[in-house]
Amino acid sequence: MLDSGLKTQLKAYLDMLTQPITLVASLDDSEKSQELRSMLADIAELSDKVSFDDAGSDARTPSFDIVRNGTDVRVTFAGIPGGHEFNSLVLALLQVGGHPSKTAQDVIAQIQDLDGEFLFETYFSLSCQNCPDVVQALNLMSVINPRIKHVAIDGAVFPQEVEARQVMAVPTVFLNGQPFAQGRMSLEQILAMVDTNASARAAEKLKDKAAFDVLVVGGGPAGAAASVYAARKGINTGVVAERFGGQVLDTMAIENFISVPYTEGPKLAAALEQHAKEYDVDIINVQKAEKLIPATTPGGLIEVQLASGASLKAKTVILSTGARWRSMNVPGETEYRNKGVAYCPHCDGPLFKGKRVAVIGGGNSGVEAAIDLAGLVAHVTLIEFDNKLRADAVLQAKLRSMPNVTILTSALTTEVHGDGSKVNGLSYKDRTTDQIHRLELEGIFVQIGLVPNTEWLKDTIALSPRGEIEVNARGETSVPGVFAAGDATTVPYKQIVIAMGEGAKAALSAFDYLIRQVPVDATAAA
Incomplete structure (x- = not known):
């Protein structure tokens, strides 16, 4: 599964291991399980300090533990940590294998001193750039303190869990079976939430x-x-x-x-x-x-x-x-933030070249954004809550002169839609008729102001x-x-x-x- 270039890089990292580890896999007959088996076998071949065992008994399949031999130290992945999470896998291999973390010593001591039993479960997406920080922080905590366990779960591989737990955004973290937090968090932020005496x-x-x-x-x-x-x-x-x-x-x-x-x-x-x-x-x-x-x-x-x-x-x-950024506060906005929902046309506009987008907001910033984007994208739909645009007249005239722009007033955005990885539409209500309409598009630029x-x-x-x-x-x-x-x-x-x-x-x-x-x-x- 791993190409030769990646194997060469990974072997160099595995040479840093100081203690033997075992990759304990829980597999079934599915294609994903066979894919994971191949990846773990490839990793084990790269170092004499890494063993592969496919006799795991975890209820989630495919999944695997990285175990420090003869100890309770382990990190668990449910799914196949590729994409943004491949770095999380490499770090977990190193840390379970005894390679020291660069984390400050006072933070390590704080983790070691945590009292209680902690089972963290993190639902991630392979395309999520915010997830690795959370996964890596919790993995490190589980390596440092044996009373802390962490399972990193690819939501796409376990959709029934995602639906049952109503996971609508990633990363989503559960602690001891209860919702704990969502979104990007640093190690220090997580510690502040679980260590009741940290603030004092x-x-x-x-x-x-x-x-x-x-x-x-x-x-x-x-x-x-x-x-x-x-x-x-x-x-x-x-x-x-x-x-x-x-x-x-x-x-x-x-x-x-x-x-x-x-x-x-x-x-x-x-x-x-x-x-x-x-x-x-x-x-x-x-x-x-x-x-x-x-x-x-x-x-x-x-x-x-x-x-x-x-x-x-x-x-x-x-x-x-x-x-x-001032939010629309509608379903789907948080889930698809940075996956089609954007807030800066100057920064992100070029990424939507040739695509269909909407701009939310009819003030100067919204109309300016629509004008800028119209020169890049296939089509722009500007959505304004009021019954008229509020931008300067000269900006409105420029916008109305552009052939690939549609202006909707008296319109309230009600929901952002997507396919699980990116935006594919939005719904809005016509405030004059109360009818709900859906637009098919690839990007939504929210321009209702900064707070x-x-x-x-x-x-x-x-x-x-x-x-x-x-x-x-x-x-x-x-x-x-x-x-x-x-x-x-x-x-x-x-x-x-x-x-x-x-x-x-x-x-x-x-x-x-x-x-x-x-x-x-x-x-x-x-």
Whole structure:
């Protein structure tokens, strides 16, 4: 089953094994079982530390355990981990085989200290780019702590389970038979959910942190750029974020990042984090900012209170909390996000060349998106809830002049349809007749606005009517010593490259602010 090139690469990885392992398969007479048998046999032939045993007795077939011989350490896959999950398989082979993880030692210790019995089951899709992070995190936890078990299940191979458990999106995780979580999660995020004392311990660890020169709130492209530019000035820099990488983590294809013809969101996010770490930036992850307290005296410290109960202080703060796409909140939208449901026509439009798409929203952003897409795709249907478009007249005139555009007003999108791997249509209700109609198409671009992640800043800092942080040309906010950058601000055009530039600018402005401050002691002496 494995081609010669893949075998050569895999053999090099298997040479890193330090302990013998056995691949224990549970098979039947199905074609999938024979496919799995072939793959596992191929793997076993590549290393004298790997054995193959087809006498497994798991109720799910085909499935297999990777077992460290003579121990309870194991990882289980139900199905055939190809596609995006092949990397998960390779990592599982290495980790069960004794190759050490690069995970931080304090995180490993936290996993080892988890008390209780945990059986995780993760339903994944081979085409899902969000699933490997979850599968790999839970696999690692099961290797480190024998009280944790994990089964990674290909939903396409076990459709009856998927239907019975009402799994409508991947990844979906069950813990001890009960729904646990959906969507991309990091190892730290999973730990925070299962370790009931994690929040209190994290708050205790942060209590004694010295004040930062620059504290960046948010770890997306703007925050990462700000942290690198600040740290390069030789000043004490920290980043506090719910998840480093931000919204970029949920982006599949990035083709407009200048000098990089193609990359994927998770890869870019990992590169951003690695770059920040090279400058000894103190990254405080899985922490949500809850309140900003401005300095009470000129040159005093600014405080950021966290949901965990901890607080951080800094001489300057850069807010880069980003924004989230406003959702339609209809069935199928989450399931097919990044599988036909898209939110950025500039980023994803070229992927739909020659296809049929819909644009949801008749404001300026929606009409502009439809105009841009009409030059790329076979046909655009613009759907607007109101009885008329709300975009500027000049934009509407341009749109109506395009021959491959249909405009539907008084229309409410009710459901996104797909074939399990990608979008193939949507349903909408004609609000004048209440009739339901279905459109056959391949892509849906949601353009009903962004929601800045600034709710926690109300009554503290000047926000626009849209909730965006008001900034000037230097990235300064209405609060002295507080700067802002990226999609959370009033700066137009929400793009990765623009956010990075704004983050760098905010860091330079923060540094300039710092060097111009009169020391507090000197003020007191005067």
